[in-house]
Amino acid sequence: MALPSHATLKRKSTLPVWVSITWRVLAVVFMFVLAIGVHWFDRSGLRDNYDGHVSFADVVYFTMISITTVGYGDIVPVSQQARLFDALVVTPIRIFAVLLFIGTAYNFVLKRTWDKLRMAVIQKNLRGHIIVAGYGTTGSEAVDELIARGTDPGHIVVIDCAADALESARSCGCIILQGDATRDATLEDVKIRDASAMIVSAGRDDTSVLITLTARHLAPDLKISTVVNAEDNELPARAAGATTVINPVSFAGLLLANSCKSQHIADYMMDLASIDGPVALTERPVMPDEVGQPLSALATGVGLRLYRNGQAFGFFAPEARALQAGDLIVEVIRTRDRSA
Structure with a gap:
């Protein structure tokens, strides 16, 4: 799996959902108040095409319309300062506010709703997993x-x-x-x-x-x-x-102990445990054509143990001389087309 070009430290947010939403709302309100304040102090740069007088209500209206839409043209900036402020400050505020509201709606409403729908679909198809x-x-x-x-x-x-x-x-x-x-x-x-x-x-x-x-x-x-x-x-x-x-610790200890006295037992045990090895251990029920045959006569692999009525019997046990219906067999099979 390819590694990312840069790493980012992350941790779970400790803020409640309502605090996160409140901070976003306050950020938007602050930007709106800032824009209203600048427009009010520079109201001489605005022109009201309706009555020619720019009141505080007109400033609030013009600011809200400018941030949320492209404006209606009834109040327009006419001075160079007002136009620059609208172009360089109000427009970025508009983009930021829209993205902030969209992000909030996605994180707290749309994403959760979508995740619930996806989860319901996945749960509906979960069987035998x-x-x-x-x-x-x-x-x-x-x-x-x-x-x-x-x-x-x-x-x-x-x-x-x-x-x-x-x-x-x-x-x-x-x-x-x-x-x-x-x-x-x-x-x-x-x-x-x-x-x-x-x-x-x-x-x-x-x-x-x-x-x-x-x-x-x-x-x-x-x-x-x-x-x-x-x-x-x-x-x-x-x-x-x-x-x-x-207990992987105990199993590892057994392999280490065997490796001290033998060279190949540990390797063979790993082959048995992994599907990547040439041989593998499998467990399966007795097939109908195997009933009555000894465990040593399996055509699919080498029989090691059988389970009958909840009891285990090795290949050397008398019970292994004749397989019965309902027995479970543990055998070694080949996993590759080559000698084990």
């Missing part, structure tokens, strides 16, 4: 891997509080929502009950556990994968409702 709560290093890697495995980015919804992280997710084609994933309203906005799975990677274990608890409360049957960094928090994450709990 994957929710990613937290778009840090782990969350972004998960999204990249999902896309590499063939998931449509338009079926991935990213929730984060950081605007820059969300902008990165949007550049990948994902649907984004800036908000707090620990709140019911936020998860309901992304249609959590209609989602197929959720990845929780908030960066803090306590936040991840709370998000998991909130998600499980709203969607009892949702598949939730939660990332925790401390081993002590794996049990709370499962108790909160996580279907799968992943």
Whole structure:
């Protein structure tokens, strides 16, 4: 992704909406008063084609008409000073006032209305999507891997509080929502009950556990994968409702330990975990023509484990000698047309 030619420091405004609108209104009023004052003190440079007399009301009228329109010609500047003031000051005030009102209307009315309409359309089409709560290093890697495995980015919804992280997710084609994933309203906005799975990677274990608890409360049957960094928090994450709990620190420690005694195990584990490797781990149900066959006889890959009635059995277990309908198989398959 191309980097911008310049960087800009930004932060969320601490001013309430009504204060921001008030400041804009006061700015416009100040410019109007300034123009009225100058026209009043230089009223000799104006000519009233109606009665020939320029009163204060005429000055107010002329100033308002000049700033908001091009004027009607009933009162006109005749002196050089008045014409220069109208050309060099009143005209910029007119442009600034118009832009200010248009910008205010867009920011506080049109943009919000348009965003609500777009959100309603997106929500209407959200079915079977994957929710990613937290778009840090782990969350972004998960999204990249999902896309590499063939998931449509338009079926991935990213929730984060950081605007820059969300902008990165949007550049990948994902649907984004800036908000707090620990709140019911936020998860309901992304249609959590209609989602197929959720990845929780908030960066803090306590936040991840709370998000998991909130998600499980709203969607009892949702598949939730939660990332925790401390081993002590794996049990709370499962108790909160996580279907799968992943500890990247522990996994990295296992790979480091294996790399001390073996040269290739860590590389092979990375190949299994990533779609970019020549092999990959997959999970699928047993096909009808495989019922009755041993796990070792799979034609699609190398069978490692099967799940039957919620229990896991390795390829060496007696249960693996004959597959049954309803079994789930974990196997190693080839992802590229070359030897693993």
